[in-house]
Amino acid sequence: MFDALQSIIPTVLFYSAPLILTALGGVFSERSGVVNIGLEGLMVMGAFIGIVFNLTFSDALGSWTPWISIVVATIIGAIFSLIHAVASISFNANQVVSGVAINMLAVGIGVYLTKVWYGKGQTDMVDQPFYTTSIPVLADIPIIGPIFFEGIYITSYIALILAFVAWYILYKTPFGLRLRAVGEHPMAADTNGIKVSRMRYIAVILSGAFGGLGGSVFALTIVSNFSGSTIVGQGFMALAAVIFGKWHPLGAMGAALFFGFAQSLSVVSAGIPLLENIPQVFLLIAPYVLTILALAGFIGRAEAPRANGEPYIKGSR
Amino acid sequence: MTSNKKMFGILVPIISVLLGLIAGAIIMLSSGHNPIKGYAALWNGAFGDSYTLGETIRRTTPLILTGLAVAFAFKTGLFNIGAEGQVIVGWLAAVWVGLVIDAPMIIHLPLAVLAGIIAGGIWGFLPGLLKAKIGVHEVIVTIMMNYIALYSTNEIIRSVLTDQKTTSETIPQTASLASAWLQSLTFYSRLHYGILIALLAAFIMWFIIERTTYGYELKAVGFNQHASNYSGMNVSKNIILSMVIAGAFAGLAGAMEGLGTYGNISVMSGYTNLGFDGIAVALLGSNNAFGVVLAAILFGALKEGAGEMPTAAGVPTELVDIIIALIIFFVASSYMIRWAILRFKKEEN
Structure with missing residues (x-):
């Protein structure tokens, strides 16, 4: 049992971190009333930038490279999400359509530039990915230490901490209250002097930043290079985590951990008695089936922010 | 007002395509390629000889059907992102x-096509049911259904259709849409009879929407659910029906790939993208059967022509994906284009 936990928990954290980060982005965007199907594309962009920056500057920056790479990917993700923001907030475009276009655009740009810059469909492996570490002091605690703090990625803990930060911002600050108000009832918020468009822009840009961060963490911990098939579905799984977590940062974190658990089960299930007989396919589809069940009300009702997906046009009822 | 609306209906897609192509040229220029050479290669790759022409038509076939799948649901105010999964199960x-x-053949082929239609229809039924009965948003459910389709299908190919192999056996001649005559006509491209089925499907959609009471009700529900309800229409039934028919179109697209182009099914590492491209097709075609056919031809030609670009002009094929994504943005942001046109007209006056 102890061995099983020690093999499973670091793996869960490892697979969940990118999902948690991206899902937090989704929570910000959707809480402000902008549907973000484009999370997948934002992750692609983050993965692409993270890998390219890492490959280009690893000689100059040494062991700092992965950290600076994810910061740069965060910034570029934020900028890239502006396209979605402009289309869906300023131009009143259908937000789902715009998100679909973001997904196509990100893969197109990523692979196009990879071919132009590297002359082939995928990049080389990076020299400076993230490595597992043990957290000093904490790893020495008996039982808990080896399970939670040995052989883990620091990025996993950053993701968990950011989830709490996001919760604090959304539920304990005036900014968070305004952001949620804009997503529930933009007209009422507007009447109270909250700038609806500005709040929504900030929320979408935050989702781009988190998506870029999530994508780059995924690329630099799990795959170490970029190609058209680096990100296949992680963004949509993050979106599922947003909904399964009922549009709440901590809920999304829990859902992402659960999905990470399901994913890691398909990797380590062979060693765990009860699970080794379950066909892998059930573990693969579990997150999606559960999301549908959650939406259908079997696992507590999932209620979307009321104005989610509706453009706000000043003066119209 | 109506003439304005009609004019925008035609102008917005055309302007969007032009803007997309211009943006593509700028991207080629800035990455050090010659855009004229690039677009010439694209043209040759799509219409250069009878082989590429055949392949372009072959590629257009499923796009027409997935375009219809998205457009049909859209008529009832539903967003069918699930065309992707419906294609996979249909296939x-x-x-x-x-x-x-x-x-x-006379029994086998229709039966196989029908199987694709039914599978797609079932994959559309569930999101429709959840939407109609509990009000769950169809976008999320269909996205989830896409993944369930992808992973389950892969598993079925591996453990039911084959013995842990990645590709199924090839279907017998009696279930095949392939045509030796069409192939010899187009220098052995993979052109098959599916294009006729796709065009027939487009006609059927036009007929249902424009000429039947069912179509009238479906549209009415799309315009205003409450009004439809008060005038005695069964809103739930119409929502479910719309998703089922949409799913059937997409399932048919999958059948075209399975029975026509490939003759088998392989384990997929990712999506076919036919469903997502269908969204682009429907959007550009203004959700209208005839528009969908035209848009599918455009995207089919772009995608087929892209194959020629790396060898003839050194341009990566992904340029076409970028162009298509930009076209979607421009059509979706048509608010801006409308505003610009109106402004332009005003100054003229």
């Missing part, structure tokens, strides 16, 4: 029936 079902049943 699987058609090939499955193709493989396990032994019958003369």
Whole structure:
């Protein structure tokens, strides 16, 4: 049992971190009333930038490279999400359509530039990915230490901490209250002097930043290079985590951990008695089936922010 | 007002395509390629000779159907992102029936096509049911259904259709849409009879929407659910029906791939993208059957022509994906284009 936990928990954290980060982005965007199907594309962009920056500057920056790479990917993700923001907030475009276009655009740009810059469909492996570490002091605690703090990625803990930060911002600050108000009832918020468009822009840009961060963490911990098939579905799984977590940062974190658990089960299930007989396919589809069940009300009702997906046009009822 | 609306209906897609192509040229220029050479290669790759022409039509076939799948649901105010999954299950079902049943062509082929239609319809039914009965948003459910389709289909190919192999057997001649005559006509491209089925499907959609009471009700529900309800229409039934028919179109697209182009089904590492491209097709075609056919031809040509660009002009094929994504943005942001046109007209006056 102890061995099983020690093999499973670091793996869960490892697979969940990118999902948690991206899902937090989704929570910000959707809480402000902008549907973000484009999370997948934002992750692609983050993965692409993270890998390219890492490959280009690893000689100059040494062991700092992965950290600076994810910061740069965060910034570029934020900028890239502006396209979605402009289309869906300023131009009143259908937000789902715009998100679909973001997904196509990100893969197109990523692979196009990879071919132009590297002359082939995928990049080389990076020299400076993230490595597992043990957290000093904490790893020495008996039982808990080896399970939670040995052989883990620091990025996993950053993701968990950011989830709490996001919760604090959304539920304990005036900014968070305004952001949620804009997503529930933009007209009422507007009447109270909250700038609806500005709040929504900030929320979408935050989702781009988190998506870029999530994508780059995924690329630099799990795959170490970029190609058209680096990100296949992680963004949509993050979106599922947003909904399964009922549009709440901590809920999304829990859902992402659960999905990470399901994913890691398909990797380590062979060693765990009860699970080794379950066909892998059930573990693969579990997150999606559960999301549908959650939406259908079997696992507590999932209620979307009321104005989610509706453009706000000043003066119209 | 109506003439304005009609004018925008035609102008917005055309302007969007032009803007997309211009943006593509700028991207080629800034990455050090010659855009004229690039677009010439694109043209040759799509219409250069009878082989590429055949392949362009072959590629257009499923795009027409997935375009219809998205457009049809949209008429009822539903967003069918699930065309992707419906294509996959349709493909699987058609090939499955193709493989396990032994019958003369006149029974076998229609049965295989029908299997694709039914599988797609079932995959559309569930999101429709959840939307109609509990009000769950169809976008999320269909996205989830896409993944369930992808992973389950892969598993079925590996453990039911084959013995842990990645590709199924090829279907027998009696279930095949392939045509030696069409192939010899187009220098052995993979052109098959599916294009006729796709065009027929477009006609059927036009007929249902414009000429039947069902179509009228479906549209009415799309315009205003409450008004439809008060005038005695069964809103739930119409929502479910719309998703089922939409799913059937997409399932048919999968059957075209399975019975026509490939003749088998392989384990997929990712999506076919036919469903997502269908969204682009429907959007550009203004959700209208005739528009969908035109848009599918455009995207089919772009995608087929892209294959020629790396060898002839050194431009990566992904340029076309960028162009298509930008076209979607421009059409979706048509608010801006409308505003610009109106402004332009005003100054003229």
